Amino acid sequence: MTIKLNGKEITVAPGEMLIEAARRAGIDIPSLCYAKDARHKSSCMICAVKDCRTGQILPSCATVPAEGMEVDAECPEVIQTRTLSLELLLSDHRADCEAPCRVACPGNFDVAMMNRLNEQGMHVEALELMRNTLVIPATLCYICNAPCEKICRKGTVGTPVAIREVKKRLVAQTDLNAIVRPAPNGQKAAVEGSGPASLSAAYHLCKQGFEVSIFEKDSAVLKNYIEAEKVPEDILQLEIEVIRRMGVNMQCGKAQMPDPSDFDLVVSPQTKSKQPARMVLEGYRMVTKNTESTESTDKPFNSTFSRFNDSEKKSLLAQGGSSGCLYCDCAGKAGCRLRRLATEYHIKNPRYAKNSISEALHRQKIKDGLWFEPAKCIKCGLCVYNSDDGFTFKDRGFKMKITLPEENSANIDARLADLCPTGAIYKINA
Ligand code: SF4
Ligand code: SF4
Ligand code: SF4
Ligand code: FES
Secondary structure: OEEEEOOEEEEOOOOOOHHHHHHHOOOOOOOOOOOOOOOOOOOOOOOEEEEOOOOOEEEHHHOOOOOOOEEEOOOHHHHHHHHHHHHHHHOOOOOOOOOHHHHHOOOOOOHHHHHHHHHOOOHHHHHHHHHHHHOOHHHHHHHOOOHHHHHOHHHHOOOOOOHHHHHHHHHHOOOHHHOOOOOOOOOEEEEEOOOHHHHHHHHHHHHOOOEEEEEEOOOOOOOOOOOHHHOOHHHHHHHHHHHHHHOOEEEEOOOOOOOHHHOOEEEOOOOOOOOHHHHHHHHHHHHOOOOOOOOOOOOOOOOOOOOOOHHHHHHHHOOOOOOOOOOOOOOOHHHOHHHHHHHHOOOOOOOOOOOOOOOOOOOEEEEOOEEEOHHHOOOOOHHHHOOOOOOEEEOOHHHOEEEOOHHHHHHOOOHHHHHOOOOOEEEOOO
């Protein structure tokens, strides 16, 4: 059978749903409550298309095409329907994609991940995460006014996480002898200056395999750029030594940059910011193609909710590992289609007020490494229809929710995490 989609003829195999025929023809209609070969019932309307003859908006995941049908999958009405559906789904979504501490950090540092690694005893990995983002993490702790700690959600139910103290303790565990020089790429780079941005650029070029030299006018690295009296000398020296051992050659007291023709790459960081963590981030961006920028034009959508309510406060007070961290970021974000679509459809501030009955950060352990967070569920039902004696619907209407009775946990297969279109069911090693 042939039909017309976006003005072009496409073929439809017998019994094939419209969404699959379109995808086979290279037109990627989005979906949330539908997954190929899984049992589903259409509910989200993200796969909306327009029947050009009747003007009707149809869910393509539940439409069996008829001969001669003409469908539009990109007209303004379709985009409007999908956008509205996303906004409605997000109005019932009490969750943060990124933890507020990371959003507030001028260096975009993943504090929650550091805390996770630290509390699992993975100190080397936590240190590496810090260095790869902040380059001079402990030094920054003394000169940054720590917006991360001011905004920390734990602060609204108890004492905020002492993020800077965690970082300083981790840096104190540095094993200088374990630092490995990255494999060389055969190219040389010169970096002007030794401020936070220059050190960051040098560090990341070094990681890319360049033989890097820093040329600094002053007699010592960093001194001219930060309020050095605030940073203990041993900390400063330790962090500079780490960069040196990575292979960065530091030439101080050089009034002039060397001849650029002696290098494959010359970097002169000019930063707009005076905030040291921000300068580090800018240095990184100068020498890498950063796709996860917090300010790029395709900045990922970030779901967030305002404050904990009283019942959340009660249950969260007791939570948190030794650092007290609540791990506010979404552990299932890597596979979240809801976030990806909200980004693609440019949802900034959903038009509808948050109206969720679910508790933020309430996490149910299904089994080792598999978790369920009801506040991130869009009630698509995929987990219900595709587990036997597993997830179930509870209540009706606005109060309807998805639950997993504890005795059913054993029946849950980890593959449901891949089927779930959001971060509500996720795999994590913690
Ligand atoms: S489930 Fe998706 S949209 Fe919700 S917080 Fe997680 S990443 Fe963000
Ligand atoms: S509780 Fe943890 S993840 Fe949440 S804002 Fe504080 S440090 Fe960040
Ligand atoms: S938990 Fe189940 S109902 Fe909720 S979004 Fe995931 S698959 Fe859909
Ligand atoms: S209604 Fe088709 S994907 Fe949800």
